[in-house]
Amino acid sequence: MKLIPSRWALAAFLLHSISKTTGSALTTVIGANERLCFYADVDKAGEKIGVQSGGDFDINFDVKDPRDKIILDGRGERQGDYVLTANYVGEYAFCLENDMSTLTGKLIDIDITVESEPRRDPPAKPGQLADQxxxxxxxxxxxxxxxxxxxxxxxxxxxxxxxxxxxxxxxxxxxxxxxxxxxxxxxxxxx
Incomplete structure (x- = not known):
């Protein structure tokens, strides 16, 4: 019996081998006046960091790079989708803050993804694109x-x-x- 791999299996394998993605989706409760931070480690500069977050009504957040500099800041956000390029190697901090609420906690969904997509360098001439x-x-x-x-x-x-x-x-x-x-x-x- 001859084993022939299906085109779908080949496409799935290629899709998996083309991009390396690590991520974590999390649903958590942030209490009143609480600050909660999550961390993502970036192995090399130039990787893409995606944050998809949402929650019950509004939340404050900030994203800090490994040098502890704020690179993204949001106040009273209800929902967001942010993609950042990691310019430095190290640990990035994603902090959520519920300081607007004094009595109740908030249910928050956050998904932090670090992606590295190896792409070929673009050709010097447009006609060479098909070759690469x-x-x-x-x-x-x-x-x-x-x-x-x-x-x-x-x-x-x-x-x-x-x-x-x-x-x-x-x-x-x-x-x-x-x-x-x-x-x-x-x-x-x-x-």
């Missing part, structure tokens, strides 16, 4: 970009859905207690 990059490689790069976009959109939709669910739950609770109060007042007036 095959159509399959270009398709794989495009698919990788589209899949990343779909993943970010799903995460964003999930965050919006959870926020909407919270609003509906809160409204239902208010309606219930208003109807209990209204019923008690009607019974009180009838007596």
């Amino acid at each position: 990059t095959s159509a399959l490689e270009e398709s794989i790069y495009r698919l990788n970009g589209m899949l990343s976009s779909i993943r970010r959109n799903q995460r964003s939709a999930h965050t919006r859905e959870r926020r909407g669910y919270f609003v509906v739950e809160s409204t239902q609770s208010r309606i219930f207690w208003y109807s209990v109060l209204e019923t008690a007042m009607i019974i009180g007036m009838a007596m």
Whole structure:
């Protein structure tokens, strides 16, 4: 029996071997007036760092490079998608702060990704591009970009859905207690 690898398996293998990605998706609760930091280690300069975050309503955050310099700062953000290029090797700090809330914690989704995509150097002449990059490689790069976009959109939709669910739950609770109060007042007036 002759074993022939499928085109899909070959494409999956090439996609996996083209880009090296490490990441961590995390859902956590940040208490009132709490500051929580996450760290990502960058092995070499020029790597891409992506942060997709969202939470219940608003959060403050900052991103610091290995020299402890703030490279990204956000105040009162509800949702975001940020891609940074790591200019220095070392540990990058992603800190979230819930100092606007004095009583309640917030549920936060954060996804920190460090990517390294080895690409060939562009050719000196435009005609040489076909020699260096095959159509399959270009398709794989495009698919990788589209899949990343779909993943970010799903995460964003999930965050919006959870926020909407919270609003509906809160409204239902208010309606219930208003109807209990209204019923008690009607019974009180009838007596």
